[in-house]
Amino acid sequence: MKERQHVTRLTTGLLFIAFAGFYIVFIVLSSSSIDWRGPSIWSTFTSVGNNFAAGHDYFLWRNDGSCHLYFEFGGRVYWDRNETENFTLAGIDGQKSVCLDPGLAPPPGMCVVYSFGLSDDWSFESAMAQYGCDVYAFDPSLQFPKMPNNSQRINYFNIGLGTINTKKDPRGWKMATLTSIRKYLLHSYQPIDYLKIDTGGDEWLILEHMLQDGRSLRLVKQISMEVHLLHSARLHYYRNLTQRLEASGYVRFFSRQNPWMKNAYELAWFNVNYSSKSQLPVAIRADGRKEADLMVNYKLPPIV
Structure with missing residues (x-):
């Protein structure tokens, strides 16, 4: 017993x-005290090869709890036009997630937003302008852009985001790098509160170029990017670029599959260097002058 x-x-x-x-x-x-700068828990995905199901899971992953409060700005309602008598709600698309935690939230009246890729959907840009940001929107594919009513804070440029500066690419579009555009707008030393990249498949080459550049993303607080997994044989390449971005100090706080495109995902990151209440100091040129002082008669030279 x-x-x-x-x-x-x-x-x-x-x-x-x-x-x-x-x-x-x-x-x-x-x-929540996890070291965001450390290697991603998904680094083991390099062992799964180009398995598409695993790739789907990887791009749906997010660092839950890293952003305590985020809000989706913009979005346009789409209707099911197959219904001949009564249109039924099919869904909403075009919204972008913005982290509103201390240090990361765009300060109303002082914030700067860059938006690349519009498809004539201005809902996000309009919402950020209403929030109080100066929005710089870029899309070389629009011949007659339909500016929103509250366009006082929105500046449109018929230029695309690319890996080189050119007046005419094979599509006939004017393209420029992020570094060149920031220099053109006198923002080289000013933090960009939000960077939206929705370029329909060009995002991977653009991201690779920005990571190689080493300067483009240094003063960017948040990034939203729609990524497209167009080629299953390149899943390792897509994953590698995402991991490099996250290893450089960006924390993925949002992810979602695009309901309108099977192999597209909406991702959003914040720069861990801004993830506290203390802001980084305003960058000043080596000669001590703020970049705004360099503006002469508010006339900007051409980018290319």
Whole structure:
């Protein structure tokens, strides 16, 4: 009898220790104090090759809890036009997630937003302008852009985001790098509160160029990018670029599959260097003059 009680106590003790260990591991992994600068837990995805299901899971992953408050700005309602008598709501598209945590939230009246890719949907740009940001919108494919009513804070440029500066690419579009555009707008030393990239498949070459450049993203607080997994054979390449971005200090706080495109995903990151209440100091040129002082008669030279 005593031997049976001893075995029962020993078994209960072992189960308690196992449960306690599992609970501690769970708490550690769930803690918001995780080192965002460390290697991504998804770095093991390099071992799965180009498995598309695994790629889907990878791009749906987000760092839950990294942003305590985010809001989706913009979005346009789409209707199912297959219904001949009564249009039914099909969904909303075009909205972008913005983290509103201290240090990351765009300060109304002082914030700067860059938006690349419009498709004549100005809902996000209009919402950010109404919020109080100066919005710089770029899309070389629009011949007659339909500016929103509250366009006082929106500046449109018939220029696309690219990897080189050119007056005419194979599509006949004027393209420029992010570094050149920031220099053109006298923003080289000013933090960009939000950078939206929705360029319909060109985003991977653009991201690779910006990562190689090393300067383009240094003063960008948040990035929203619609990524397209157009080629299953290049999943490793897509994953590698995403991991490089996140290894450079960007935390993925939002992810969602685009309901309108099977292989497209909406992702958003924040720059961990801005993720506290203290802001980085305003950058000043080596000669001590703020970049705004360099503007002469408010006339800007051409980018290319």
